[in-house]
Amino acid sequence: xxxxxxxxxxxxxxxxxxxxxxxxxxxxxxxxxxxxxxxxxxxxxxxxxxxxxxxxxxxxxxxxxxxxxxxxxxxxxxxxxxxxxxxxxxxxxxxxxxxxxxxxxxxxxxxxxxxxxxxxxxxxxxxxxxxxxxxxxxxxxxxxxxxxxxxxxxxxxxxxxxxxxxxxxx
Ligand SMILES: [Mg+2]
Numbered sequence: 297x298x299x300x301x302x303x304x305x306x307x308x309x310x311x312x313x314x315x316x317x318x319x320x321x322x323x324x325x326x327x328x329x330x331x332x333x334x335x336x337x338x339x340x341x342x343x344x345x346x347x348x349x350x351x352x353x354x355x356x357x358x359x360x361x362x363x364x365x366x367x368x369x370x371x372x373x374x375x376x377x378x379x380x381x382x383x384x385x386x387x388x389x390x391x392x393x394x395x396x397x398x399x400x401x402x403x404x405x406x407x408x409x410x411x412x413x414x415x416x417x418x419x420x421x422x423x424x425x426x427x428x429x430x431x432x433x434x435x436x437x438x439x440x441x442x443x444x445x446x447x448x449x450x451x452x453x454x455x456x457x458x459x460x461x462x463x464x465x466x
Pocket of ligand 1: 309310311312313401402405
């Protein structure tokens, strides 16, 4: 039933998934996050292959909007108290059925979206209950290449790895 090859829309949490979970605040309360460059390349690759990405985060801030714009992600839900309903809204906007969605999370607020997608995934250092809800758990940690690992896993399941590599290894 959990088939990675079906995934057309990849839904990502931010803190602890696209980052290592650190929330860095300066004296003025401005927030800084560290993203992984190889995650970014994988997201762009995923989209070049014709698939979609969405971001759902419980927090709110310009840093996520900047990163989303940089990566060409237009499906973004910030300040989501209920990630399950945010997922339903974004999947509908993308025209993708929930069974054809994959989601990657790390903590309890991600459970409502992980329960609803066809292919739930957790980062290697996710909370144990989140790992238990996942069909796939990465070897890598959040913010340390977990998104890259997930995208390579999905692409490989679809039999598209050679095509993906050929975009770069010319
Ligand atoms: Mg998180």
